[in-house]
Amino acid sequence: MTEAALQIEARPSQVYVALYDRLPHPGLGTVQEFALDIGISASAPIVLTDVVWRVFDENDHVSLVRQRLGEAAMEELTRGQFGVAPGLGLVLPRCYFLEQGAQPLSRLRISVAGFEAATRVGVSASLDVPLVYPQQRAKIHLPFADGTWWAITGNDWTSPHKAEPVSWPFAYDFVRLGAEGRTFAGDGRSNLDHYSFGQPVTAPAGGKIVLVRDDMPDQAPGEALDADAIADDPTRLAGNVVVIGHGYSEFSYLAHLQAGSITVEEGQMVKRGEQVAAVGNSGHSPGPHLHYHFQEGPSLFVDRGVPVQFYNFKAVGDLVERATIPSRMIVNPA
Numbered sequence: 001m002t003e004a005a006l007q008i009e010a011r012p013s014q015v016y017v018a019l020y021d022r023l024p025h026p027g028l029g030t031v032q033e034f035a036l037d038i039g040i041s042a043s044a045p046i047v048l049t050d051v052v053w054r055v056f057d058e059n060d061h062v063s064l065v066r067q068r069l070g071e072a073a074m075e076e077l078t079r080g081q082f083g084v085a086p087g088l089g090l091v092l093p094r095c096y097f098l099e100q101g102a103q104p105l106s107r108l109r110i111s112v113a114g115f116e117a118a119t120r121v122g123v124s125a126s127l128d129v130p131l132v133y134p135q136q137r138a139k140i141h142l143p144f145a146d147g148t149w150w151a152i153t154g155n156d157w158t159s160p161h162k163a164e165p166v167s168w169p170f171a172y173d174f175v176r177l178g179a180e181g182r183t184f185a186g187d188g189r190s191n192l193d194h195y196s197f198g199q200p201v202t203a204p205a206g207g208k209i210v211l212v213r214d215d216m217p218d219q220a221p222g223e224a225l226d227a228d229a230i231a232d233d234p235t236r237l238a239g240n241v242v243v244i245g246h247g248y249s250e251f252s253y254l255a256h257l258q259a260g261s262i263t264v265e266e267g268q269m270v271k272r273g274e275q276v277a278a279v280g281n282s283g284h285s286p287g288p289h290l291h292y293h294f295q296e297g298p299s300l301f302v303d304r305g306v307p308v309q310f311y312n313f314k315a316v317g318d319l320v321e322r323a324t325i326p327s328r329m330i331v332n333p334a
């Protein structure tokens with residue numbers, strides 16, 4: 001038995017860290033976060049005893065340690081499987097890390113230990129995952145012409161988008177608020193009751209339209225997406241989409257767009273502020289809203305999502321030159 005019997009894989013293999021040192025509210029301290037899926041495979045049945053994560057800073061000092069040791073921890077971590085079966089492996093999904101402060105981080109070391117079930121010979125393995133910070137080039141603005149919008153999930157540590165750690169960990173969902181501070185009038189059972197539905201979606205920065213999908217119907221609010229509608233293409237969860245390439249491997253992904261509302265074609269150039277579609281409720285969407293995220297390429301669930309800062313917007317009435325928008329912030333285009 002050698003250590004090669006255990007193997008660790010990270011997805012993505014290099015992980016973006018979101019550094020929130022620019023938040024439009026003085027009460028929010030600096031934090032950093034990242035998320036990834038970890039896969040463990042073995043050439044013989046292995047019983048796991050330890051999984052340890054260490055985050056190193058740029059001076060190679062350990063800045064955060066998380067360890068899961070012993071039988072009870074392994075039972076919870078492996079959902080009762082305790083070990084790794086050959087040909088099957090073990091996935092530790094959505095491993096999520098949050099760190100206070102602005103000290104730059106350099107790598108995550110994942111260490112796994114256990115013993116071979118048949119011989120009880122100890123085995124271990126470790127993997128270093130590089131942690132990187134994005135250098136945003138495009139001046140991204142809110143993708144709306146006007147109105148008051150609520151970031152129901154935002155680019156921060158509370159977002160359910162972290163469940164998909166490749167393209168979506170830093171995604172936003174925006175809904176428009178009416179004058180009375182609600183998201184819809186009436187009982188909300190019709191898309192037309194929702195203030196978001198049909199609102200213009202504008203290019204957040206200039207660029208080229210690299211992807212359009214416009215064949216998905218709008219769902220009724222609360223209606224589950226039919227599995228047949230996804231067919232064998234999970235990117236259909238995003239409904240109708242427009243993807244804009246801004247250059248330097250920076251792409252804006254605008255999703256759940258209204259059926260029939262897309263006014264641009266693939267290959268077309270757009271200017272910032274130009275309307276490209278309207279807010280809809282297509283794909284896997286609980287109600288009318290705009291999903292927006294920034295990613296490294298045009299392919300959903302393949303290209304990595306990137307933390308994004310917005311330029312020139314208003315947050316709770318104050319003008320902000322450039323900042324991350326955290327979850328639950330109410331914002332307006334400036």
Ligand SMILES: [Zn+2]
Pocket residue numbers: 161171172173291292
């Ligand atoms: Zn979303």
